Amino acid sequence: MIASNLSAISCRRANSALCLSAVEEHLEASSSYRNLSPTGHLLVAVTLGFIGTFGFLNNLLVLVLFCRHKILRSPINFLLVNICLSDLLVCVLGTPFSFAASTQGRWLIGDTGCVWYGFANSLLGIVSLISLAVLSYERYCTMMGSMEADATNYRKVAGGVVMSWVYSLIWTLPPLFGWSHWTTKTANNISCIICLFIFCLIVPFLVIVFFYVLIWRTVYMQKLTLACI
Template sequence: MVWSNGSASGCCGSPGYVSDTGAARDSQLSLSPTGHSVVAACLGLISTFGFVNNLLALVLFGRHKALRSPINLLLINISLSDMLVCALATPFSLAASTRGRWLAGRTACVWYGFANSLFGIVSLISLAVLSYERYCTMTCPAEPDVTNYRKVALGVVLSWVYSLIWTLPPFFGWSRYGPEGPGTTCSVDWTAKTANNISYIICLFIFCLILPFLVIVYSYGKLLHAIRQVSGLKTSTGRKREHRVLLMVITMVVCYLLCWLPYGIMALLATFGAPGLVTAEASIVPSLLAKTSTVINPVIYVFMNKQFNRCLRSLLKCDATQQGSILKSWSKANKPMRRTDNNLTFMAASVDHRSAAPSTSKSNKEPPSTDSAKPPALSLVAHYNGSF
């Protein structure tokens, strides 16, 4: 599920660490040596690309001062949590997959489950906060102060505190962390049928998967509605921007569901289904899909961001002079202007000069035509350059 970046159910098969019903379930939840090798190869790719992608995002943020806007701080928080998963958690499951069993002992298993849960929820709550912040930025009644980090910093702190609220209870008796799947990862105990454990899993599903998803859908839905209001001017620029934002929103929502929904479903099946319903293969595939979020998130939210993309290209060219000139010219070309409509303030990046530029012909002496009363053609962008 969303809180563990692991697989979906089961027990650990490592010597010296078998849960209460582990021996009875080892035969049901086991992979062949070939299966473990395939999982290890997948984990190796995910860990490598996830770590490199997120580290590169952090390097760009630290190297380019122009990227240090408040909203980009949320992107960095997502990259940081995803990179920590790749660096501190995935190597343990990778090593276990190469041997077909958990290698690090009981205490490490518990902390592995906790760390995966903590970083996974931080990433998802940050995605929800990011979507809501983008919506507020686009529709706020006044131009925001791009030097004010207080609101976004509060969102970052909230993501970590919220995650701790839901990942610490297993240490105090509300459910527990333990082995899962084919015996190579650890997470929340999905298989215990006690009221204590079931209530915890239901709360996790609602507050750590469904709630962030609803926030994302609501925020981007309202954002698209606002964009369509401005695109009602029927300019080609407005239509292109609307289609581009729509594609980005669909990509974000689909990737969110693709990464996390299968894992959530498998966790619920393991919790409420009959024993043995979730096989080893059925549990490990959602696990790998959940872990791919560490690779997909920086691609969608960072490298498809105009600011980061330009800085990345200049970094790869290793031309410091070009880096400064590109950022400067890009910022000037996208200097925002305000347009207020129905108590909503939108930021515009372009104006139809045919209607906005003053006329120097004889028509200055004539009464203005009806066309001059039409609003200039505007294209919608985020208050913070490069939000999409």
């Protein structure tokens, strides 16, 4: 997610690690952001406007097609819809604030808004990533089992969707209640950031890699078997 320079600077005053997760890349170069020109602000605003508009329309189209065409309602597509929904909500609940900040050259909704911005983007981003991990597992199970969708598959996918939201809430709610005041380099702050990095990025990424490696290996072995026949 692209955020304006002044959005990141204002967010430093908030006491939530979620703000950090939303704009930490921008804070590393904060000195250059202070000197961002009006043209720079305009470019960021245009980019955010394009991302937000295109993302909203694209994901909305997917959801409309899914609702209108019953044939698309397969187990795997339910996971894709969950990802589209989370991305759509980012475009609605997150991007407009950073877009408005870029157009005005300053953060407009204060520290509380900064915390909300960090929470919403973190929550929805983790939901998407966990959904991708569940999707990789579902694709592997589909390849190893029957290609026909049944009630069992739908229940598993529904469980995966619920798990993605619950898992994300487990990691994004605690900072709202005091876990990490990231304006200081305390053990409380560092532990929160490390946990978010490991359990909300590294672990899902490894799960995705693991199952897609298994899928690739299965396909490769099948090709070798066919070649030998």
